[in-house]
Amino acid sequence: MTEVTRALDLSGVFANGTLGGVLARARRLDLFGFLVIGIVSGLGGGVVRDTLLQHGTPVALTDYTYLAVAAAGTLLAFVADLSRHTSGWAFNLLDALALSVWAVAGAQKTLAVGLGWLPAVLLGTITAVGGGAIRDLLLAHTPAIFGGNPLYATVAVLVSGVMVLCSRLGAPTVGILAGITAGVLLRLAALTWGWRLPGSRDWRPGAWRGRGS
Numbered sequence: 001m002t003e004v005t006r007a008l009d010l011s012g013v014f015a016n017g018t019l020g021g022v023l024a025r026a027r028r029l030d031l032f033g034f035l036v037i038g039i040v041s042g043l044g045g046g047v048v049r050d051t052l053l054q055h056g057t058p059v060a061l062t063d064y065t066y067l068a069v070a071a072a073g074t075l076l077a078f079v080a081d082l083s084r085h086t087s088g089w090a091f092n093l094l095d096a097l098a099l100s101v102w103a104v105a106g107a108q109k110t111l112a113v114g115l116g117w118l119p120a121v122l123l124g125t126i127t128a129v130g131g132g133a134i135r136d137l138l139l140a141h142t143p144a145i146f147g148g149n150p151l152y153a154t155v156a157v158l159v160s161g162v163m164v165l166c167s168r169l170g171a172p173t174v175g176i177l178a179g180i181t182a183g184v185l186l187r188l189a190a191l192t193w194g195w196r197l198p199g200s201r202d203w204r205p206g207a208w209r210g211r212g213s
Contacts, residue, residue, distance in 0.1 A: 004176065005112065008105035009046060009059075010069050015098035016131050017042030017070040021077025022091070027139060031078060037135055038074025039067065044131030049106050049123050055113045092191050093184070099152070100183030103128040103159035104176050108167070117164045124160030129153050150190035154197060159183035 020041025024034040043060045050058035060066040076082075082091070106127025110120040129152065133143035145153040159179040166175025189195060 002112070004173075005105055005108045008101050008108070008176070010065065012098055012102035012105060012127075013042040013046070013060075013066055013069045014073040015094055015101070016045070017073025018077050018082070019095060019098060019132075020135050021074040022082050023135065023139060024074075025077060025081065034074055034078045035071060037138060038077065039070045040138060041131045041135040042070030042073060043067070044134040045102060045106070045127045045129065046131070048130040049109070049127045052123060052126070053110065053113055053115075092188060096155075096184040096187035096191075097180070099128050099155055099187055100159050100180045103156040103183060104163050104179045107160040107163040107179075108172065108176070111164065111167055117168065120164045121157060121160040124163065125153060125156040128156035128159070149196070151186065151195050151197065152190075155183050155187045155190070158186060 017038040020038035021034055023041075024037040027033075029037065043066060046066070047058045047060050050056075050060070056062075103124045105124075107120045107124030109127075110123040115123075129143075129145045133145055136143040142148065159182060162179040162182055163172075163175040166172060166178060
């Protein structure tokens, strides 16, 4: 499972690096700006997770493959104009895959160091949304996890929970596949139909498609 977790981690790094590059292009940043936003987007969540785990130096600082993969995803967005697809199915699928893959990887790595189900769900979620939150702050955007967007952090919580449950049942491979599949489907459905969590004091039944995230 260690190699599987690493592969999932790197997949999330590449996808989030690419997403960061797409947003950097939309803000008309130069190459250095691209690299900063893309690398923060790609590595931020994993660095926060590894720091909280206190299980050695964050892997992104010891395994140079992580930095190279984040930079590769960023440079892909720099060389190819992917921004025109930001509202299309391909971009949404990449977003959903990145979120789900990282939630699975974060939960799996937390379980691997001997922590329980609750830390695994929390750190799986942080892994999935941490890099994007830091990236949004650098771009002067309200982080998606704070609301006003289709289900985002909620998807990461669900995926992490599926991974933890299946691992407890002795089927981590099933957890990886089921978690990613459930996360992708829920995220795409939320983006398609605008599913959001209620978030205001005047919440009332039927307000699920209103404000919040």
